[in-house]
Amino acid sequence: MATEPLTADRILEATEEVLRRYGPAKATVVDVARVLGVSHGSVYRHFRTKAALREAVTARWLSRTESVLARIMEGEAEPGPEKLRGWLLALFDTKRHKAGDDPELFATFSVLIDESSDVVDAHLTELAQQLTRIVEEGVREGEFVAADPASTAGAVFAATARFHDPAYAPEWRKPTIDAEFSAVCDLLLRGLRAD
Helix, strand or coil: CCCCCCCHHHHHHHHHHHHHHHHHHHCCHHHHHHHHCCCHHHHHHHCCCHHHHHHHHHHHHHHHHHHHHHHHHHCCCCCHHHHHHHHHHHHHHHHHHHHHHCHHHHHHHHHHHHHCHHHHHHHHHHHHHHHHHHHHHHHHCCCECCCCHHHHHHHHHHHCHHHCCHHHHHHHHCCCHHHHHHHHHHHHHHHHECC
16 A cells, blocks of 8 residues: 555656556556555545546646746746747747657647647646737837737747647657747747837
């Protein structure tokens, strides 16, 4: 039996391990409980349903990206163009590393994301809010022109989808992808400039 107290974080870590091992179609709550050395009822005391557990593990996975991006958004007082480029690059790098470093888990989460529309919507809302704040800051500093920072941020996010939408993950291994990313960023930044 387990010696450490059973926490939601321990359950989520074990769930990731089980998902990596068995995939989303075959992973069960019993498998998670077995990894933890507890009964499946103990897992259900923390997460009422299998769907709730899968949503929680998906939210945890997506929040890692949000945290990386929040540090950039709230970081040093960089000029707007550098902060925006840094944020977009961090988003691309984070997604690209997830896809390349652990392709099995990335594929698993791609399935879970399709099942967890509320979790994904919350993630996209958080990213849109971060991006909007960067655009607003650039407007306040006189570096960007944007009559509606939220819609401008939405346009930037849509224009860069190829570099963060998991559907494009196979393209992220192309040898020209970094140059293509740079070209898109340069174009967007030229369009936002106040001068």
